[in-house]
Amino acid sequence: MPDNIPADxxxxxxxxxxxxxxxxxxxxxxxxxxxxxIYETYGSLNAERSNxxxxxxxxxxxxxxxxxxxxxxxxxxxxxxAIGPGKxxxxxxxxxxxxNNLGGCGGSTGPTTVNPETNQVWGADFPIVTVEDWVxxxxxxxxxxxxDTFAAIVGGSLGGMQVLQWSxxxxxxxxxxxxxxxxxxxxxxxxxxxxxxxxxxxRDPEFHQGDYHAQQTLPRNGLGLARMLGHITYLSTxxxxxxxxxxxxxxxxxxxxxxxxxxxSYLRYQGEAFTKRFDANTYMLMTKAxxxxxxxxxxxxxxxxxxAVAKCDFLLVSxxxxxxxxPERSEEIVDALVKAGKHVSYARVEASxxxxxxxxxxxxxxxxxxxxxxxxxxxLLSSKNKGAN
Amino acid sequence: MPDNIPADxxxxxxxxxxxxxxxxxxxxxxxxxxxxxIYETYGSLNAERSNxxxxxxxxxxxxxxxxxxxxxxxxxxxxxxAIGPGKxxxxxxxxxxxxNNLGGCGGSTGPTTVNPETNQVWGADFPIVTVEDWVxxxxxxxxxxxxDTFAAIVGGSLGGMQVLQWSxxxxxxxxxxxxxxxxxxxxxxxxxxxxxxxxxxxRDPEFHQGDYHAQQTLPRNGLGLARMLGHITYLSTxxxxxxxxxxxxxxxxxxxxxxxxxxxSYLRYQGEAFTKRFDANTYMLMTKAxxxxxxxxxxxxxxxxxxAVAKCDFLLVSxxxxxxxxPERSEEIVDALVKAGKHVSYARVEASxxxxxxxxxxxxxxxxxxxxxxxxxxxLLSSKNKGAN
Numbered sequence: 001m002p003d004n005i006p007a008d009x010x011x012x013x014x015x016x017x018x019x020x021x022x023x024x025x026x027x028x029x030x031x032x033x034x035x036x037x038i039y040e041t042y043g044s045l046n047a048e049r050s051n052x053x054x055x056x057x058x059x060x061x062x063x064x065x066x067x068x069x070x071x072x073x074x075x076x077x078x079x080x081x082a083i084g085p086g087k088x089x090x091x092x093x094x095x096x097x098x099x100n101n102l103g104g105c106g107g108s109t110g111p112t113t114v115n116p117e118t119n120q121v122w123g124a125d126f127p128i129v130t131v132e133d134w135v136x137x138x139x140x141x142x143x144x145x146x147x148d149t150f151a152a153i154v155g156g157s158l159g160g161m162q163v164l165q166w167s168x169x170x171x172x173x174x175x176x177x178x179x180x181x182x183x184x185x186x187x188x189x190x191x192x193x194x195x196x197x198x199x200x201x202x203r204d205p206e207f208h209q210g211d212y213h214a215q216q217t218l219p220r221n222g223l224g225l226a227r228m229l230g231h232i233t234y235l236s237t238x239x240x241x242x243x244x245x246x247x248x249x250x251x252x253x254x255x256x257x258x259x260x261x262x263x264x265s266y267l268r269y270q271g272e273a274f275t276k277r278f279d280a281n282t283y284m285l286m287t288k289a290x291x292x293x294x295x296x297x298x299x300x301x302x303x304x305x306x307x308a309v310a311k312c313d314f315l316l317v318s319x320x321x322x323x324x325x326x327p328e329r330s331e332e333i334v335d336a337l338v339k340a341g342k343h344v345s346y347a348r349v350e351a352s353x354x355x356x357x358x359x360x361x362x363x364x365x366x367x368x369x370x371x372x373x374x375x376x377x378x379x380l381l382s383s384k385n386k387g388a389n
Numbered sequence: 390m391p392d393n394i395p396a397d398x399x400x401x402x403x404x405x406x407x408x409x410x411x412x413x414x415x416x417x418x419x420x421x422x423x424x425x426x427i428y429e430t431y432g433s434l435n436a437e438r439s440n441x442x443x444x445x446x447x448x449x450x451x452x453x454x455x456x457x458x459x460x461x462x463x464x465x466x467x468x469x470x471a472i473g474p475g476k477x478x479x480x481x482x483x484x485x486x487x488x489n490n491l492g493g494c495g496g497s498t499g500p501t502t503v504n505p506e507t508n509q510v511w512g513a514d515f516p517i518v519t520v521e522d523w524v525x526x527x528x529x530x531x532x533x534x535x536x537d538t539f540a541a542i543v544g545g546s547l548g549g550m551q552v553l554q555w556s557x558x559x560x561x562x563x564x565x566x567x568x569x570x571x572x573x574x575x576x577x578x579x580x581x582x583x584x585x586x587x588x589x590x591x592r593d594p595e596f597h598q599g600d601y602h603a604q605q606t607l608p609r610n611g612l613g614l615a616r617m618l619g620h621i622t623y624l625s626t627x628x629x630x631x632x633x634x635x636x637x638x639x640x641x642x643x644x645x646x647x648x649x650x651x652x653x654s655y656l657r658y659q660g661e662a663f664t665k666r667f668d669a670n671t672y673m674l675m676t677k678a679x680x681x682x683x684x685x686x687x688x689x690x691x692x693x694x695x696x697a698v699a700k701c702d703f704l705l706v707s708x709x710x711x712x713x714x715x716p717e718r719s720e721e722i723v724d725a726l727v728k729a730g731k732h733v734s735y736a737r738v739e740a741s742x743x744x745x746x747x748x749x750x751x752x753x754x755x756x757x758x759x760x761x762x763x764x765x766x767x768x769l770l771s772s773k774n775k776g777a778n
Contacts, residue, residue: 028642185635189629191652192621232581232582237576237712240578240581246580257673261584261680263580323712
């Protein structure tokens, strides 16, 4: 491993693209005739093809979860602190797969890719996809990679919703499920924040009803605003306070609308940086996927009833200062699993970082993840030994 | 009183305008050569001129706190449930004054009025005013009305900050102070939300750097967004949930960006309605006044030290589910007052409505207000009797 890449990194990774020609029926009623999914893998698939872990990403994530794309990359993938040799999601034991979801803007088919039927960028024509649709597409990727059953499926936030959906839709295809800082459905307040984010984008005159690519422009102002708002809700009240307090940029107030407080500068920077890497239509549809997810709806709100089919072991993790997906929301899932008689472990982790905590390598959180996946690994070994006898 | 106006209403009220020709020096360093303040009064000033109560309004409030402007008004003033004969702020005992603050858009000099020096609408040229500036202008209005000492000064949220400032700046001019759902200074998160609101407005191409009147347009989209966001933060997580839950407009998801959930409709409506009654420049400067207020800054953050000069009795009220100005923020003021050896009463009221609770006639809240102002009234009577002896 070269000097500038740490020894516990998965190293240089090369994304791969899987092309699918079998039409995918979507929740919205239309179908996607063909599509691509971009993904990365870390570690090696064992001979039994039983050691695969699927990582499901959240709103602004993508397939690049760990390692580096180039020697001079300044940052590794978004969850590098949890994925690697010897790390909680241990690539010396597991074969880890992370894909960019349909509708994303990281290379999978979505609003920024070309619709082969029209030879135009999809833009606003790309359909709204759901957590259910993603799980279907992920199952097809698993088929293509020859993975019948995942050792684990893991995700935080919107990613956790995908894990929950897997446990209900394909109970035989995963041994364990790790659902972090998530919820069985969004609260009214969550939906309200998402709606403000969407309105921020759609009211930007550069949005052009989503067909901004055709107009050779981008709704930067609106997407930036949506991200600024999102950022506030990802951080805890205390962590924002500790990070910035009322620290000012100058030694006195400016009495204009330039930057007075450092937190203003931070938010503007975060908003601006996001517009350079993310697509506004993808942001819109990701928030809809969040709003729409509600697996218990089909059982009159009885989540335990819906989870009755699940066969995997569950680990739930929540963070004390997360007010976007509070511990109580994770506990709704825990309670439903207990009621349904499932194996469930739960860690409510003290953390100052709010919702963002799920991206930090907090010791108790990492220990819970390691411990749970160790057990999963031991179960694989024991099945293998049984198989050999 | 006509049939359609309740007996405990102050009835039909006529706003008055006071014109000031003595220049007012502002915190920003410039001065306002002349200005108008629009105000309303309810009840009668006693012979001793000692029974006046000043009401300070919050971000989107104005001078019309109680009663009706016309027989066919559908709604009374914004705090009608607390102000009137026999109500907690009892107009059969007190002479109540409420003004629209400088920089407002209710009729006092501000961005929407004409600058007499240029004969143009002030627009973006109107200076950013502060809580300190407001208190100065309110003191001048008191002078003009011949009120040397207020029986009480009362305000919620940003209004509470004005009350706090009065107690520090003019300790001899008020007998009691009522500070509701307020804070000694904004938190980082509060400032962050304000910054997103300001950016929503200033990024609207119809904003024209604040000179939208000259362009005969209005930044409706941006102001509406700011209000939508504000609304979410004024309501508690639970009250939003109880009010709307995940109730849908149609029996199934639309799979587009029209309204799926009723909460989306509510927010859009609230945003739209606000743009018809409120001015974007006023919104901008009100948020800055909030951000800037920090009376303890001049004493290295020691609020007790700054409050040492205060002479009035204090009532603080907070609401359990208010996360914009949480009870802990009111308790910072209570603690500082206790440390400074002041008379302070405090009610932490259980309420489901979040920050908005300060506008609801909640029994315990109203009882605290009544009880405290009764005592103030009794003190007035006893001083009067002493004076007569």
